[in-house]
Amino acid sequence: MAVAAIRVDQVTKHYGTLRALAGVSLEVAQGEFFGLLGPNGAGKTTLISALAGLVRPTSGTLEVMGYDVVGDYRNARQHIGVVPQELVFDPFFSVRELLRIQSGYFGVRRNDDWIDEILCNLDLLPKANANMRTLSGGMKRRVLVAQALVHRPPVIVLDEPTAGVDVELRQGLWRFIRKLNRDGHTVVLTTHYLEEAEALCGRIAMLKSGRVVALDSTQALLRQFATHTLRVRLQNPEIGCTLGGNPDVDGWVDFAFDVYADVEPLLGRLREAGAGVDEIQLGEPDLERVFVDVMNRA
Numbered sequence: 001m002a003v004a005a006i007r008v009d010q011v012t013k014h015y016g017t018l019r020a021l022a023g024v025s026l027e028v029a030q031g032e033f034f035g036l037l038g039p040n041g042a043g044k045t046t047l048i049s050a051l052a053g054l055v056r057p058t059s060g061t062l063e064v065m066g067y068d069v070v071g072d073y074r075n076a077r078q079h080i081g082v083v084p085q086e087l088v089f090d091p092f093f094s095v096r097e098l099l100r101i102q103s104g105y106f107g108v109r110r111n112d113d114w115i116d117e118i119l120c121n122l123d124l125l126p127k128a129n130a131n132m133r134t135l136s137g138g139m140k141r142r143v144l145v146a147q148a149l150v151h152r153p154p155v156i157v158l159d160e161p162t163a164g165v166d167v168e169l170r171q172g173l174w175r176f177i178r179k180l181n182r183d184g185h186t187v188v189l190t191t192h193y194l195e196e197a198e199a200l201c202g203r204i205a206m207l208k209s210g211r212v213v214a215l216d217s218t219q220a221l222l223r224q225f226a227t228h229t230l231r232v233r234l235q236n237p238e239i240g241c242t243l244g245g246n247p248d249v250d251g252w253v254d255f256a257f258d259v260y261a262d263v264e265p266l267l268g269r270l271r272e273a274g275a276g277v278d279e280i281q282l283g284e285p286d287l288e289r290v291f292v293d294v295m296n297r298a
Helices: 044-051 073-078 095-105 112-121 137-149 167-182 194-200 218-225 237-242 260-273 287-297
Strands: 006-015 018-028 033-037 059-064 080-083 155-159 186-190 203-208 211-217 228-234 252-257 277-283
Touching (some): 006 044, 018 211, 044 059, 044 080, 044 155, 044 186, 059 073, 080 137, 095 112, 095 137, 137 155, 137 167, 155 167, 167 186, 194 218, 194 287, 203 218, 203 287, 218 287, 228 237, 228 260, 237 252, 237 260, 252 260, 260 277
Parallel strands (some): 033 186, 033 203, 080 155, 155 186
Antiparallel strands (some): 006 018, 228 252, 228 277
């Protein structure tokens, strides 16, 4: 049986009276593209910091590729690359110098070929010899990604990697990360861009108040929690509300339904009530609706 890329077992973390993690348990298989979602303060960054060995859990165990994060920190850290949410960088070195130094931290020598490949895939080659202080925020975030990848870790953790970056960088980054995932790297992603998580992640865990409140494949979560939406613009929107619709602006009313066979009866009820339908839109289930539904239930 293959060792899990990440194993988290009943992990808690307290900061005084604040409980950041309240018994989190989950496993991520090797080669997965795994999403870790939750509102601000849910415990995502605390969990990632614990996996990286930057925070010691109050109780429970964490393993990376079978290595205990506390008991065998050196091996655990060698097998994981973390892209932090904060822009942390050394202002005294160029991009290439920084990546060479980062390679040295992990005992990796003569790494320039891999550094060049990373720089090329992240569109950083033109800035390879530029001082970190001269880079824009988006460029600095690319360097953080490069630093996390420089020792070729089998497990890559991305904590809000596209926050505040332009669309072009976002697309280029995901092309590169998808390639790494296809090549066998395990990827764990936290993001507030739920459409990214829906498109990229095969499985998703949702956290709230330090607990896992949902954990399943993305498609299973969509089937379980989200419904389709019939969106109609009515001449008499108040009639739609009396028939169970949720009012929006400019005469639009939303009706939830599970299967497309429900649409005709809904429209029939609107016609019989004299609501006057001017326009119709059909909405597919999406992860944003799932997320809101799960958080409300939790």
